Amino acid sequence: MASRTTHPVLDTRSLNRATLARQLLLSRAEMPASDAVAHLLGLQAQNVRPPYFQLHARLAGFRPAELAGLMESRRVVRMVTLRSTIHTHTAEDALTLRPLVQAPRDRELGNFRKGLVGVDLERLGGLARAFVEAGPRTPGEIREELLEHWPDADPQALSVAARCLLPLVQVTPRGVWGRSGQVRLTTVERWLGVEPAREPQGGEPGRDGLVLRYLSAFGPASVKDMQVWAGLTRLRESFERLRPQLAVFRDENGVELFDLPDAPRPGADTPAPPRFLPEFDNLLLSHADRTRVVPADLKGRTWTGNQAHCTLLVDGFLAGLWRLDADGRLTVELFGKATRQEEDAVVAEGERLVTDMAGGPAGAGAVRFGSIRG
Incomplete structure (x- = not known):
């Protein structure tokens, strides 16, 4: 196995942009x-x-x-x-x-x-x-x-x-x-109306193919990342079989990350527009280390008790929560200070959400900033 020093390091923002x-x-x-x-x-x-x-x-x-x-x-x-x-x-x-x-x-x-x-x-x-x-x-x-x-x-x-x-x-x-x-x-x-496909004897072809598809949608990622996503164990063997055809990196903590060689890995400074994600979006659930999307100081902020909240990304990272009411009003709760430009972009994206998903054009004041938890 290659030594740690031979693999390029991907910082958190680079991982964020690649995953997005x-x-x-x-x-x-x-x-x-x-x-x-x-x-x-x-x-x-x-x-x-x-x-x-x-x-x-x-x-x-x-x-x-x-x-x-x-x-x-x-x-x-x-x-x-x-x-x-x-x-x-x-x-x-x-x-x-x-x-x-x-x-x-x-x-x-x-x-x-x-x-x-x-x-x-x-x-x-x-x-x-x-x-x-x-x-x-x-x-x-x-x-x-x-x-x-x-x-x-x-x-x-x-x-x-x-x-x-x-x-x-x-x-x-x-x-x-x-x-x-x-x-x-x-x-x-x-x-x-069909018979289900059965896992091949030993499971290698099926699991190996699943590794490649996971990396296409969630990479670069570690073995543990995929195991968390799938709820499976003992995937290391599949990654090792595939190693010759994969690109290998390290994160800032030295964890080995695998990826498809030709998969997109945009620069860390690539713009990331605001995005409104629903509760349980797989982006926030599919890695063991979620700091590529969830800043360490915001860990656990997407939940209240056993209730998951809808989440807002700003500049590619978790930045707040949101709630869309039955009357088509969208409430956005920001965790920290946003620039005027960021707030304007959040409002524009929110108005698009209201128009497309709430059954009509967003009227004046359709998007407001406040608390969604009372």
Whole structure:
């Protein structure tokens, strides 16, 4: 392995600009929403609306109807994948990513073994599959069906077992902009009408390909960065296999970073316009060291208790929070002093958000500065 001194050092601003470029946040990309979802390896979707705001921050001319149409045509789906959380993925990625993240699902299931004493998991998986493939079911209906077979088991453990054993997707209208619907689940196979791809023996080709795609969307990055993003362990072997074809750097703390040789790495002085990101945006969740976007003194400021806030980037870094009310008024809370030029840019970007995402042109005073927490 090469010595530490042979690898160029990327400072925090250089890492910031490289990551923003991969995330389509330096300038809005001219690409279809489906291509963006694929490039970004999915959109964090714990709540229904964030995927739409993630794409608005990244794509030129994006409107919610575009992603809603992809949902309704089943070209994208909502399911539990990375970090045991719900993501919006393309149909193709739903089929290939879910097998690759099965190991964390198995570990999660292991935490509920005490509530599954006497439960035949293979039989449970078969019964749950038949039940949800006969028609999409709510989590409560799945739980009640399984309790009929194992009345002494822990109800929550039975629900977790079904979720961990099966690749379940949330069917529409759940997740469609402007519509409402409770969570109803079926298998990805039934929803898409195809058989899911299986991870190759040993997992090397699948994992190696995932490393390359992760670096394309989130690099430069360390092994630990990707493990945090994916919720996977033991990825070092994939990085070492790929090392001959990767560029290698160090951050200012000496941590080894990998990247695709031809991936964009703009200069540290490249302008970064303000961007309004929703809660749970993957930009803030996909690295072990988040100082490339979140200054150390602002760590933890995007949360209040267990509530995540929508975040504002200024000059590429976390600089505040925001809230868009039902009446189309946007409140921006800045963490520190901004220049007049920065405030004007934030207002202009905020007015664009209101116009595109709140159903009408931004009127006078549509964007105001204040506290979003009371």
